[in-house]
Amino acid sequence: QSVLTQPPSVSGAPGQRVTISCTGSNSNIGAGHYVHWYQQVPGTAPKLLIYSNTRRPSGVPDRFSGSKSGTSASLAITGLQAEDEADYYCHSYDNELSGGAFGGGTKLTVL
Amino acid sequence: EVQLVESGGGLVQPGGSLRLSCAASGFSFDKYEMNWVRQAPGKGLEWVAYINSGGSAIHYAQSVRGRFTISRDNAKNSLFLEMNSLRAEDTAVYYCARDGGNWYFDFWGQGTLVSVSS
Numbered sequence: 682q683s684v685l686t687q688p689p690s691v692s693g694a695p696g697q698r699v700t701i702s703c704t705g706s707n708s709n710i711g712a713g714h715y716v717h718w719y720q721q722v723p724g725t726a727p728k729l730l731i732y733s734n735t736r737r738p739s740g741v742p743d744r745f746s747g748s749k750s751g752t753s754a755s756l757a758i759t760g761l762q763a764e765d766e767a768d769y770y771c772h773s774y775d776n777e778l779s780g781g782a783f784g785g786g787t788k789l790t791v792l
Numbered sequence: 793e794v795q796l797v798e799s800g801g802g803l804v805q806p807g808g809s810l811r812l813s814c815a816a817s818g819f820s821f822d823k824y825e826m827n828w829v830r831q832a833p834g835k836g837l838e839w840v841a842y843i844n845s846g847g848s849a850i851h852y853a854q855s856v857r858g859r860f861t862i863s864r865d866n867a868k869n870s871l872f873l874e875m876n877s878l879r880a881e882d883t884a885v886y887y888c889a890r891d892g893g894n895w896y897f898d899f900w901g902q903g904t905l906v907s908v909s910s
Contacts, residue, residue, distance in 0.1 A: 683836065717896040719837070726887060726903055727829075727837065732896040770837050774895040780851045781827065781839030781895055 684709060685771050685784035692790040693761045701756045701787045703771030709782055711752035714774040718747055718756045721768045721786075730769070731756060758789070766791045794818040794899045796888050801904030808878050808908070814871040814888030814901055822846075822866035825891035828873050830884035831903075838884075841873065842891070856882075878908045 686704040693699040703716060710716055716734050719727040729738050731747035734754065746757045754773075758765055771784040800812040812828070828840040841862040842851040850862055861874040871888050885903040892898035 715894045715896065717894075719897075721837075726900040727897075728900070729892075729896060729898050732892065732898070733894055738898065768836075772837075772839075772896070778854070780842060780853055781829075783829075783837040783839060786836040 683785040684775050684778065684782035685773060687769075687771060687784035687787045689785070690788045690790065692792055693758075694792045695761055695763065697761045698757065698759045699761060699789065700758075701769050701771075701789070703754045703756070703784050705752050705754075705773060705782075707752060708777045709752075709773045709775040710749065710754055712776055714776075716747065716749050716754035717772045718745075719770045719772065721770065723768065727770065761791055763791050765789060794890065796890065796899055796901035798886065798888055798901040798904035801886065801906045803907045803909065804878055805910050806879060806908055809874070809876045810878065810906060812873040812875065812886055812888075812904060812906070814873075816869045816871065816888075816890075819890070821864075821869040825893075826862075826864060826871045827889045827891055827897060828862060828871075829887045829889050829897070829900075830882075830906075831887070832881070832884040835884075840886070843871070875906070878906075880908050882906060883908045 718731040720730045721727040734749040775782040795817045797815045859877045887903045889897035890899040
């Protein structure tokens, strides 16, 4: 069981908007720790997509955005493209674990 | 260009040991915290261990505490993971990842596969 909970899968048609939720608790997201998001194409290493809740690394399209509220966070992808098909993971620090905690991952399918 | 290259993975029997290395280049290694993250076949990401820039602060996931040891050699721009008493459930691709601050991992290696099986 992951400390951070994500839906196993989401899907959307090209051009549509999808969101991926990440639900935590008062020992991680709710404690004020930042939430980060990674994109992983199967067979490759994860890639940082969003850091510190809302910030995008250089090179990440502004179609990707992050938000945080209370004990949850969300990743939104607008203008869905075929190349966005991948696994997405949220990540935060957890006080009880004294370390990092990942969500279980969400598989995005572009229909 | 930031590069992280892991090595040392392989097939090992249950109860055995293995030492993973991560060679860093393209940045000031001694200024960054580093982590190991693993991914079992077909599963999600699992944080394994953290070490601060000077090596004085270390944290482990509960699943590996007491069996794995993270260390670094800043003079050689290298990160290590010593794994002992390996179990089948330690089978995974192991990634080293640079900590960009606030526990986000901004650069990852390509990973090295560790298989624990008799």
